[in-house]
Amino acid sequence: xxxxxxxxxxxxxxxxxxxxxxxxxxxxxxxxxxxxxxxxxxxxxxxxxxxxxxxxxxxxxxxxxxxxxxxxxxxxxxxxxxxxxxxxxxxxxxxxxxxxxxxxxxxxxxxxxxxxxxxxxxxxxxxxxxxxxxxxxxxxxxxxxxxxxxxxxxxxxxxxxxxxxxxxxxxxxxxxxxxxxxxxxxxxxxxxxxxxxxxxxxxxxxxxxxxxxxxxxxxxxxxxxxxxxxxxxxxxxxxxxxxxxxxxxxxxxxxxxxxxxxxxxxxxxxxxxxxxxxxxxxxxxxxxxxxxxxxxxxxxxxxxxxxxxxxxxxxxxxxxxxxxxxxxxxxxxxxxxxxxxxxxxxxxxxxxxxxxxxxxxxxxxxxxxxxxxxxxxxxxxxxxxxxxxxxxxxxxxxxxxxxxxxxxxxxxxxxxxxxxxxxxxxxxxxxxxxxxxx
Numbered sequence: 001x002x003x004x005x006x007x008x009x010x011x012x013x014x015x016x017x018x019x020x021x022x023x024x025x026x027x028x029x030x031x032x033x034x035x036x037x038x039x040x041x042x043x044x045x046x047x048x049x050x051x052x053x054x055x056x057x058x059x060x061x062x063x064x065x066x067x068x069x070x071x072x073x074x075x076x077x078x079x080x081x082x083x084x085x086x087x088x089x090x091x092x093x094x095x096x097x098x099x100x101x102x103x104x105x106x107x108x109x110x111x112x113x114x115x116x117x118x119x120x121x122x123x124x125x126x127x128x129x130x131x132x133x134x135x136x137x138x139x140x141x142x143x144x145x146x147x148x149x150x151x152x153x154x155x156x157x158x159x160x161x162x163x164x165x166x167x168x169x170x171x172x173x174x175x176x177x178x179x180x181x182x183x184x185x186x187x188x189x190x191x192x193x194x195x196x197x198x199x200x201x202x203x204x205x206x207x208x209x210x211x212x213x214x215x216x217x218x219x220x221x222x223x224x225x226x227x228x229x230x231x232x233x234x235x236x237x238x239x240x241x242x243x244x245x246x247x248x249x250x251x252x253x254x255x256x257x258x259x260x261x262x263x264x265x266x267x268x269x270x271x272x273x274x275x276x277x278x279x280x281x282x283x284x285x286x287x288x289x290x291x292x293x294x295x296x297x298x299x300x301x302x303x304x305x306x307x308x309x310x311x312x313x314x315x316x317x318x319x320x321x322x323x324x325x326x327x328x329x330x331x332x333x334x335x336x337x338x339x340x341x342x343x344x345x346x347x348x349x350x351x352x353x354x355x356x357x358x359x360x361x362x363x364x365x366x367x368x369x370x371x372x373x374x375x376x377x378x379x380x381x382x383x384x385x386x387x388x389x390x391x392x393x394x395x396x397x398x399x400x401x402x403x404x405x406x407x408x409x410x411x412x413x414x415x416x417x418x419x420x421x422x423x424x425x426x427x428x429x430x431x432x433x434x435x436x437x438x
Contacts, residue, residue: 005031007078007097008062009192009213010051018066020101027101029064029076035083035093045093047212047220049083052095054216056081060291061102061435062215063188073188074104075435102435109141109185111436112293114178116428121374123354130415130423131177133431134321136186136292137167137193144182148174151415153321155194155231156251164254167193167231169321171415178429183436195292196318199227200285217287226285228297228325230318233402235325237299240281244301244312245342250323250367250403258367258403263342264312264329266303269387276338279303279312293320293433303332312337319431323421324370324402331395339371339399340389349388354426356383356390357404357418366406370418373399374426400425 003014015033022028035045055062055078064076076099083095102108112133118125134153135142150170157165172182200223201211211227212220228235234249234256244264249256265276282299289296296317303310310332317326331337349356355372371390375381380393390399402425405416414420 003066003068005067006063006065007052007076008055008060008215009197010048010055010215012048012052012095014068018072020072027103029072029099029101030097032096033094035095043210044212049085049093049095050218050220051212051215052081052083052097054214054218056097057218058216058290060216063191064099064101065188075102075108075188076100077102103437105185105187108435108437109183110135110139111434112182112184113432113434114181114429115432116178116430119374119426119428121354121426122376122378123374125354125423125426127175128423128427129175130173130420131175131427131429132171132173132321132415132424133177133182133293133319133429134169134171134194135182135184136191136195136320137169138190139170139184139186142170142182142184144172144177145180146174146176148172148177151413153232153323153415154251154253156229156256157193158195158197158229158231159189159192166254169194169231171321173415192292194231194320196228196230196290196295196320198287198290198295198297199229201225201227214287214290216290219285219287223285226297226299228295228316228318230295230320230322232321232323233318233325235316235318237282237285237297242278243281243342244279244299244314245281246299246316248325248369248401248403250405252365252367252405253408257365258369260369261342262339262401264314265338265340266310266331267336269338269384269389273344275340275342275387275389276336277303279310280305288315289317291433293431294318319429322402322424323405323416324400324425326425327397327399327401329397329399331397334393334395336391336393337397338389338391339397339401340384340387345388348385349383351383351385352418352422354422355400355418356385356388358388361406366410368404368406368418370402370404370421371399372422372425373397
């Protein structure tokens with residue numbers, strides 16, 4: 001394969017020209033060329049076209065690498081991009097991309113800026129030691145004034161094509177993490193290790209295919225599958241026409257394990273095999289936020305097949321380093337709506353403070369799912385242990401869904417227990433990763 005240029009997560013064939021410019025107070029970089037190569041189908045070429053435009057519209061700082069000359073490697077901000085199409089059948093896509101060159105890895109550092117607060121709750125939690133964040137894998141020169149507790153979580157290395165490739169994330173926890181910001185360095189090649197990512201593709205006969213990583217907020221035209229993952233948790237949405245379903249997994253040793261399928265439904269269940277009235281399968285999939293440290297996607301559908309009304313809007317937010325996904329579901333009306341396993345497992349869930357947990361660990365790995373909320377019956381939210389269900393009478397339900405991860409000796413790390421994962425949801429940290437000069 002010819003030398004490639006890597007702009008964020010997007011890789012394109014070697015440019016026709018690559019130029020550095022400099023002026024007082026800054027540096028510029030520009031590339032232009034033709035999208036092509038025998039490895040690129042027309043569909044993939046169009047994907048590259050769309051992602052170049054998406055990157056320019058989002059304003060993120062991203063790593064830049066060039067296989068042909070690593071002296072260009074550093075961090076850039078995409079200022080503008082243009083893609084011109086002459087003939088589709090001849091692969092006539094030419095591009096020009098202009099960058100602000102921010103600097104090489106030794107010239108800049110990243111700062112994680114923290115805000116947030118303990119979520120108001122009905123379950124008696126007034127403080128925790130589980131405010132958390134995780135910097136990119138292989139970062140170095142880390143500094144936070146409170147010197148938070150250092151732990152680890154083993155994650156899938158989504159920057160590698162090797163089967164079973166992993167990266168170790170340093171999980172930082174404290175009771176006052178939000179009071180100060182953290183700074184660190186990271187090499188461009190390591191920037192996305194352990195990062196959140198979004199992929200869209202085509203779902204058919206139980207398998208997602210033609211998946212492409214989205215670099216900004218633009219997506220493909222009506223994708224039929226979407227995957228949200230951070231190397232620890234993976235959430236997959238498909239195009240089931242009859243139910244608003246999604247699948248969850250936890251990374252364990254070398255691959256995602258402990259898959260479960262969940263469903264939203266409305267109204268009172270009738271026995272273990274009937275969830276309630278089914279919202280139809282997801283009709284739109286929208287990207288709201290797409291940062292390495294945090295991604296949010298919005299899934300929307302409706303209840304009534306004939307009138308196309310009865311809307312359900314659900315936002316899923318996943319953070320780097322998290323063993324849980326935060327979910328905010330909004331129904332079209334104030335009534336009972338439910339989130340549960342799509343199929344009764346045959347065993348009841350166990351109850352904890354602010355959550356329910358799988359009563360029978362996954363037989364192959366010992367992991368357990370956790371489903372919980374900051375609310376309780378005092379806020380019209382409750383649990384059905386037999387149906388393994390959380391439900392709310394109202395128009396909005398805020399919950400978290402995650403995993404208690406077992407080690408090979410069946411022990412549970414302190415930060416991975418069900419109560420710790422609950423606290424990591426409750427003691428909310430909003431993280432914004434920003435580039436600053438070293």
